[in-house]
Amino acid sequence: MSILRRFFRSSISGPLVALVLAVILVSLSTNRFLSGQNLSNVSLQVSPVAIAAIGATLVILTGGIDLSPGAVVALTSCALAIFAKNLGIPIGISIVMVLGLGLLLGFVNGFFSTYGRIPSFIVTLAALGIYRGLAFLITNGSPIFSVSPALNPLFYGNLLGIPLPLIYVLVLYFLTWIFLNYTIPGRNIYAVGGNESAAQLSGIKVNQTRLIAFTIAGLSSSIAGILTVAQLDSGSPNYGAGTELEAIAAAVIGGTSLAGGYGNIASTLLGALTVQVVKNGLNLNMVPASWREITLGSIIVLAVGVDMWRATLSERFSQIFSRTR
Amino acid sequence: MNDTSPPLWELTDIKKSFVGVQALKGVSITLREGEIHALLGENGSGKSTLIKCVAGVHQPDAGRMLWKAKPVEFRHPMDARDHGVATIFQEFSIVPTLSIAENVFLGRQPRRKGGAIDWKAMQVETLKVLDQLEIHVDPSATVRSLSVAEQQLVEIAKAISLESTLLIMDEPTAALGLAETERLLALVRRLASQGKAILYISHRLDEVFQVADRVTILKDGNLVATRPVAGISMNEIVQMMVGMEIEQHYPKVINVKSQPCLEVEHLSTQRDVNNVSFTINVGEVFGLGGMVGSGRTEIARALFGLDPITSGSIRLYGKQVRFHSPSQAIRQGVGLIPENRKLDGLFFNFAAAPNITMSRMTEILNGPFLSLTGERKAGAAYVQKLSITPTALERSVRFLSGGNQQKVVIARWLFSKARLLILDEPTQGIDVGAKLDVYNVINELTAAGISILLISSDYPELLAISDRVAIVRDGRILHIAESNTLSEYELLAIASGAELDERMEAIFQLRTVALPFIHQLRDKLGETTHLAVLDRDTMRLLYLDKFTGHESVEMMSRSGSTAPLTCTGLGKVLLAYEATAAVGDWFKTQAIPRYTPTTITDVDILMSELASIRQNGFGLDREEHEPGIRCIAVPIRDSSGHVIAAISITGPVGRMPEDLAGSPIRHTVVDTADRISQELGFKTEK
Incomplete structure (x- = not known):
């Protein structure tokens, strides 16, 4: 009983239950899900969204929202393709430049939504259009194929038998975990999201903190963009469609409160896996693409709903528990 | 207030628990029409839970709620509203972007035929309510543009504009300054005199003593007592609330350095x-x-x-x-x-x-x-x-x-x-x-x-x-x-920006002279001393200064507060030196309030008491204002021989002898008063 209760109280229980539930449902619907090949596919495919979800989580923790990850993925994928193929810049330097571009795009979002005092929802909604528009502009609207032979191994390679994308994801999540829990800027992110005016009166630079969160978000989306190029050996202004929704879904299913201040990064990874398992399940069952979008949208509403109704729900649950006792 | 009428509300043995906590362990309370009923208790004593039960926010787990002797059960705050319950919660429930009028009539805007909102009626009605509260602001002003105190008053305006028989006020003065508080308390009294019952929650005991008729004290979800305010002292209440005697309210250590x-x-x-x-x-x-x-x-x-x-x-x-x-x-x-x-x-x-x-x-x-x-x-x-x-x-x-x-x-x-x-x-x-x-x-x-x-x-x-x-x-x-x-x-x-008129100047001069002596007196006897004057505008006693004794005792008096003349030592002394005929006339127009069993309410006895004060040169309060409190008061004269003020020493019956007149305390107080009078230029004729 007490172990059960402790588990239900901990913040990781909800996301874990959601993931297990998704796995059970999908494996009941098709016997192909649990095959080794499919599971390894899932673990590869989850990486871009899982990494973009890091940024989404940080921004949501400060009480903001970032709608631009998909557009940043598109723009950075095209930029990488142009740098490496059209301009012939060595692939290593191209990647560093694209990471810099990601930082810049995130910084712009952060700058306008803090010092510019425009709500982040509006700034990143605008960025969603502008960044993807820029991607169309620099590519004339057509994808760039066969970027570099050096790229595919970055995605399909492995280290000691472990797929590389899995290593990227684990390393980045570990770094973010350290950042959020063991550094002052990380703590500031929770403080600003928890109570902005108290944070200001405690001497925390609120705008600076939000700017850091947005800049990291830009960086994480650009890593997602690079991984996408590595996976497909191409850049396209159409890449990353829906990534923002999936990233926000991962954070929210992971228990990050949209009001800010509450959430942990490990749960976001569980949330990202849940999203990917659901997508994979719909694919395996040959569900049309339109229904995939509808399902994902519904899951987001449900996850946010659970966040909003949490207090009421937990009261109901504990009432049930205390009655049965 | 009619004690025999059936109570408006009768709550019996109300119990309510939340996850793991029993907030109310069986509390009973009655509320009568026209009564101001104060609800007191420390944080976590169950006050808020109790009012939320009456307001329909919570449903009690057990117990009965009778409204005009009929059992009621509220599922929703609207149910309570339908039974005439209006609540002003601590948390503001006003919409900052709407106007005052829109807030006051939120959700129940007056309609014209055809369903359109009757803006004019809304404006007029709001103005009426604001006038009652003496807030002079434009009803069409946005609430956001008001100060916090004014916003709180709008909150109150909203509640009193409802047709209610019971008004629940949870810390209504917390955000208010002194002037606004006074206005609010006056309004509370007026509302009660219109027959509304008022359940008043406050941390400020002095407010409670100023307005409430009865007081109910809760502790840890239990009822401690319900008592008429007139028969209880602040110290008793504090003791009931905290369950231990608080020796000193304001422990102060001076640590000032010269740097x-x-x-x-x-x-x-x-x-x-x-x-x-x-x-x-x-x-x-x-x-x-x-x-x-x-x-x-x-x-x-x-x-x-x-x-x-x-x-x-x-x-x-x-x-x-x-x-x-x-x-x-x-x-x-x-x-x-x-x-x-x-x-x-x-x-x-x-x-x-x-x-x-x-x-x-x-x-x-x-x-x-x-x-x-x-x-x-x-x-x-x-x-x-x-x-x-x-x-x-x-x-x-x-x-x-x-x-x-x-x-x-x-x-x-x-x-x-x-x-x-x-x-x-x-x-x-x-x-x-x-x-x-x-x-x-x-x-x-x-x-x-x-x-x-x-x-x-x-x-x-x-x-x-x-x-x-x-x-x-x-x-x-x-x-x-x-x-x-x-x-x-x-x-x-x-x-507050009051003009310093002549009277005020005289008071300042009096205080400058008198304060060192009164300090000495307090230090010598260790009991609470007061300096007070007669406020002729209101015919009440006005306390200028209060120095709390070393062994503190809780009294209602505070610097700047007032008290009735007829039942206090200071009041009787000041009254004794007013023109006798005028005092007699004043008594005729005045019902003499009774505070304790020993309060003198008979005009003749009071007049002879005043005469003996003039003869003895001091006056006594024999537990006439607060039970358990005795006091001796002595007049202070100015250079022309007029009595302009009085000082007193006050203490609990345990430390003040019944025969105060024959005790050395009297000599000390009289001596102090004489020295103050001499300092003010009064020449004693030997």
Whole structure:
């Protein structure tokens, strides 16, 4: 009983239950899900969204929202393709430049939504259009194929038998975990999201903190963009469609409160896996693409709903528990 | 109020529990028409739960609620509304972007035929309600443009505009200044006289004594007592609330050093600070007194780097500083505890330790990383030091009581090594025991060499805790004085902008002469002394000064407050030297109130009592105003021989002998009064 209760109280229980539930449902619907090949596919495919979800989580923790990850993925994928193929810049330097571009795009979002005092929802909604528009502009609207032979191994390679994308994801999540829990800027992110005016009166630079969160978000989306190029050996202004929704879904299913201040990064990874398992399940069952979008949208509403109704729900649950006792 | 009429509301044995906590363990209360019923208890005693049951917010687990002798069950606040219950909750329920009128009629706008909103009727009705409250603002003004106090009054206007028979007010004066509070209390009395029942919750006992007919005291979810206010003393109530005797309300230790900490010269800001100069010494508590909106908070904001400074200079420990942001101020050792600790002070997403380390996280760095064990240790140390409940380390600070929350915020500034701490209303809305804790913490802070800028609307507190007080009005400092030379009455008079007329000048002169003597008298006898005059406008006794004895006893009197003439020693003495015929006439027009079984209510006996006072030269209060309290009062004369004031010494029956007239106490008091009179130029004829 007490172990059960402790588990239900901990913040990781909800996301874990959601993931297990998704796995059970999908494996009941098709016997192909649990095959080794499919599971390894899932673990590869989850990486871009899982990494973009890091940024989404940080921004949501400060009480903001970032709608631009998909557009940043598109723009950075095209930029990488142009740098490496059209301009012939060595692939290593191209990647560093694209990471810099990601930082810049995130910084712009952060700058306008803090010092510019425009709500982040509006700034990143605008960025969603502008960044993807820029991607169309620099590519004339057509994808760039066969970027570099050096790229595919970055995605399909492995280290000691472990797929590389899995290593990227684990390393980045570990770094973010350290950042959020063991550094002052990380703590500031929770403080600003928890109570902005108290944070200001405690001497925390609120705008600076939000700017850091947005800049990291830009960086994480650009890593997602690079991984996408590595996976497909191409850049396209159409890449990353829906990534923002999936990233926000991962954070929210992971228990990050949209009001800010509450959430942990490990749960976001569980949330990202849940999203990917659901997508994979719909694919395996040959569900049309339109229904995939509808399902994902519904899951987001449900996850946010659970966040909003949490207090009421937990009261109901504990009432049930205390009655049965 | 008719005691025999059936009660409007009768709640019997109400029980209510929440997850793991039994908030009400069987509480009964009756509310009569036209009654002002005060509900008292420390935080967590079950007050809020009880009113939420009546207001239909909570459903009791057990017990009966009878409305006009009919059992009722509320599923929803609207059910309560239909039974005439209107509630003013502590949390504001007004929409800042709407106008006053729209707020007052929110959800029940008057309609014209065809369903369109009748704006004109709404405007007119709102104006009526605002007039009742004596708020002179345009009903079409946006609520956001009003001050916090005015917003609170709009909240109240909204509730009284409902056709209600029971009005529940939960700490209605918490955000109000003194003038607004007075207006509100007058309104409460008027509403009760119209037959409404009023359930009044407040931490301010003096307000309760001013307005309430009966008082119900809760403790830990249990009913302690329901008593008529006339038959109970403040001390009894405090004892019932806290369950232990509070020896002194205001423990004050003077820790002022001669070295200046903060020197402010000719400071002005764009926001209501106007050429302000003052110095705070190391270890000093410097009080800012004034009405809400006088500019007190704005001075604090300027010092903390929140509002840009337009001119003037600030020196901190001799070093010229100018802060453009709180983080700069904090780095130089300035801390601010905001008025609203929930909104502006606490991080509910953290337990106590991260809340405490927030302003100085560099302290818990281990290399580039935060040491969570170091943080826990630091947190635990401060939790212990300030006797914060240990569960604070495990759970969100959301779940702490108001007093514990306040101490967490104080701990943050202790941890960040603040040298100057600005406290904005630090005891607002916390219970008596927690207030004491805050005062003791202030003493510890000043003992450690920290200087305090204290803002408080609780004037007795401000005067008792501060070493010096500055009175602020319209963004200017009008007067700075040692707080023990300043009476609440003067503070109030200057802060409220009252003209210093001749009478007031005379009073100031009287006080200047009399205060040293009264201090001596208090020190000699160890009991509470008063200086009072007759207020001819209201024909009531006006207390100018009160010095609490070493062995304190709770009394209703406060500097600046008034009391009836007929049942107090001071009042009878002052009345004795008025023209006898005029006093006789006045008695004819006046019902003489009875406070205790020994109160004299017969005119003839009273007149002969006054005659014997003139003969003896002193007057006695034989438990006539408050049970268990005795007093001896002696007149003070000016150079022309007129009685202009009186002094008294007051104590509990245990320490004041029944034969006060024959005791050495009498001689001491009479002697003191004579010396004051001589000092004022009165020549005794031998």
